[in-house]
Amino acid sequence: MAEIQIDNLLKSFGAFTAVSDVNITVKDGEFVFLLGPSGCGKTTTLRMIAGLEMPSGGKIAIAGRDVTYLRPRYRNVGMVFQDYGLYRHMTVFGNIAYPLEVRRLDRATIAEKVNAVARTMQITDALNRKPDQLSAGQLQRVAIARMLVRDADVFLMDEPMSHLDAQLRGQMRAELRHIQKQVGVTTIFVTHDQLEAMTMADRIIVMKDGQMLQFATPREIFERPATEFVASFVGEPQMNVFDVTLTQSDRGMVAATPDFAIALDQDWVRRNHLADRAGQIVRLGIRPEHIAIQAGVDAGHPIAATLYSFEPTGAENLYVLRCGTVEVTTRTSTTDTAHLGKDHGTPLAAHIDQNWIYLFDKQTGHTIAQAAASRTDEEEA
Ligand SMILES: Nc1ncnc2c1ncn2[C@@H]1O[C@H](COP(=O)(O)OP(=O)(O)O)[C@@H](O)[C@H]1O
Ligand SMILES: [Mg+2]
Known part of the structure; x- marks a missing residue:
């Protein structure tokens, strides 16, 4: 011992x-x-x-x-x-x-x-x-x-x-x-x-x-x-991570790419002092299980996407989507997506769960903001 x-x-x-x-x-x-x-x-x-x-x-x-x-x-x-x-x-x-x-x-x-x-x-x-x-x-x-x-x-x-x-x-x-x-x-x-x-x-x-x-x-x-590397190294398929610009809008702070903007939870923005980073390019991370997909583009503020590849694993379906210049992998249950098209090029809408968004510093790779829904060991205990 x-x-x-x-x-x-x-x-x-x-x-x-x-x-x-x-x-x-x-x-x-x-x-x-x-x-x-x-x-x-x-x-x-x-x-x-x-x-x-x-x-x-x-x-x-x-x-x-x-x-x-x-x-x-x-x-x-x-x-x-x-x-x-x-x-x-x-x-x-x-x-x-x-x-x-x-x-x-x-x-x-x-x-x-x-x-x-x-x-x-x-x-x-x-x-x-x-x-x-x-x-x-x-x-x-x-x-x-x-x-x-x-x-x-x-x-x-x-x-x-x-x-x-x-x-x-x-x-x-x-x-x-x-x-x-x-x-x-x-x-x-x-x-x-x-x-x-x-x-x-x-x-x-x-x-x-x-x-x-x-x-x-x-x-x-x-x-x-603790860092983008750790986030990407654990989990399969890997966490999606892409560049966004933190931008103040009339809806509060959003994470913007050239093709779409993701609304951020404003409480979370305050808790993580993200206003200090307005105008900065940071890395946004979202795991494949926290992106929902649907056929239409009219509900809420989803992101317009096209299907790049469909990968059924048996137990679940992986959809690789192109959202403008950003590529994301989503992971869904086979029943939730049974009705959706599976061909390359199919138009789809992606919805990112804002409670599971991570932000990483683009230079250091350090985590700037942990997902709002994540818990520490102390909180779990
Ligand atoms: N005896 C050695 N002489 C020179 N370089 C070494 C020696 N042993 C390991 N290294 C280098 O140290 C680094 C770490 O090696 P190692 O501990 O074997 O990595 P890992 O087990 O994580 O794959 C590697 O770049 C390896 O080439
Ligand atoms: Mg070794």
């Missing part, structure tokens, strides 16, 4: 800074995800926590003990590598037993522990086989079993599901989350897959270019993103 405390972690490779200003406290038993695009520094951060890479600066403490420059074997950390790192010449039993043999446990205890994790990971039948004889899904289970078999203070997992097909990944998400909560060991899981992080994490750290952009619960990351 252990808390992980990381202060001002820094890693440079020559003149290149791979990781900087990482500051996190992972609570005892927490399942934390490090999420970001390829090359953003996730593996480097994990390897520093494991002791496989020496930091260029900063401090790492596990269970209150400074381990920054401690060798891996003195950290009591279990790890699953992206390529699993199994020994080909050893059986599955031998691979799982290995970390226990290194610690010189007696044979009976080793066999008991290996059999127990093999049952948990449902690989009992494979214990006498070698890695070459296993499927991708079994290999991954063996790698996880080898991590679980030790009474480690901390588990670290680097994209463990990247070799699995979509269906297996879906199963493993639920299973791994269940196992993590059952064993209760503080775990950091690295992934570039937002769905994995959103569905499994207690909290998510979003990284980009070696820096942390946000550290919060999945719901808060999704509803109250």
